[in-house]
Amino acid sequence: DAGVIQSPRHEVTEMGQEVTLRCKPISGHDYLFWYRQTMMRGLELLIYFNNNVPIDDSGMPEDRFSAKMPNASFSTLKIQPSEPRDSAVYFCASSSQGARGNTEAFFGQGTRLTVV
Amino acid sequence: GENVEQHPSTLSVQEGDSAVIKCTYSDSASNYFPWYKQELGKGPQLIIDIRSNVGEKKDQRIAVTLNKTAKHFSLHITETQPEDSAVYFCAASKGDYKLSFGAGTTVTVRA
Numbered sequence A: 001d002a003g004v005i006q007s008p009r010h011e012v013t014e015m016g017q018e019v020t021l022r023c024k025p026i027s028g029h030d031y032l033f034w035y036r037q038t039m040m041r042g043l044e045l046l047i048y049f050n051n052n053v054p055i056d057d058s059g060m061p062e063d064r065f066s067a068k069m070p071n072a073s074f075s076t077l078k079i080q081p082s083e084p085r086d087s088a089v090y091f092c093a094s095s096s097q098g099a100r101g102n103t104e105a106f107f108g109q110g111t112r113l114t115v116v
Numbered sequence B: 001g002e003n004v005e006q007h008p009s010t011l012s013v014q015e016g017d018s019a020v021i022k023c024t025y026s027d028s029a030s031n032y033f034p035w036y037k038q039e040l041g042k043g044p045q046l047i048i049d050i051r052s053n054v055g056e057k058k059d060q061r062i063a064v065t066l067n068k069t070a071k072h073f074s075l076h077i078t079e080t081q082p083e084d085s086a087v088y089f090c091a092a093s094k095g096d097y098k099l100s101f102g103a104g105t106t107v108t109v110r111a
Helices: none
Strands: A005-007 A010-013 A019-024 A031-038 A042-050 A053-056 A065-071 A074-079 A088-095 A111-115 B004-007 B010-014 B019-025 B032-038 B045-051 B056-059 B062-067 B072-077 B086-092 B105-110
Touching: A005 A088, A010 A019, A019 A088, A019 A111, A031 A074, A042 A065, A042 A074, A053 A065, A074 A088, B004 B086, B010 B019, B019 B086, B019 B105, B032 B062, B045 B056, B045 B062, B072 B086
Parallel strands: A010 A111, B010 B105
Antiparallel strands: A005 A019, A019 A074, A031 A042, A031 A088, A042 A053, A065 A074, A088 A111, B004 B019, B019 B072, B032 B045, B032 B086, B056 B062, B062 B072, B086 B105
16 A cells, blocks of 8 residues: 555645645544644644544634545645635544454644745 | 644754653543654655553664653654654544644654
8 A cells, every 4th residue: 555645745835725635544444533743732633534524623723724635535625715824734544454453543644834 | 632742842863862752641532553654745644553551662773661640651762773853743642533642752863
């Protein structure tokens, strides 16, 4: 398997524009996570899905952020409108359900977002 | 929610020496404790994990210890090599698949 695939790798956009980040999880994984990484706040969980259903979106910072998972092989994280403080590296990760709960979360390479 | 604290934030060791990173967690219901390694420009990668029913786990040069009573766990890297230079993150979870990460430790192995 190619692992978790994210696109684009880098995104530079102007303040106020809509940004869409994309993720393809590992085939067969039923959990998908979106994380944001910044120097100030570290790795923060934004939202996660189980079997394409959002389970916990309490980490989503504002209504400007939304995430969807239309099928088991694709998810998007959208920011509309974007602001400079959204600049960060956004990671997608996936994992499968284990008999004893958590199993390894596999991370993608991340999308480095810069909002100017 | 779960609060994970990690120390030190930076660690410089001589090649061949050992490195130790310590983490504490706040939620006594947490039962899964993974450690991730992140290299520059890449996503975090699991290097070892431990569950609450085990006190210690070892994988070659890497070991993790867990003290549930004190709510702390540690990563030990022995015989460090230059390729061990990276940022290391501890995390904790209650088994609900949500991971709370520590702030990270930047490890530099000096040749």
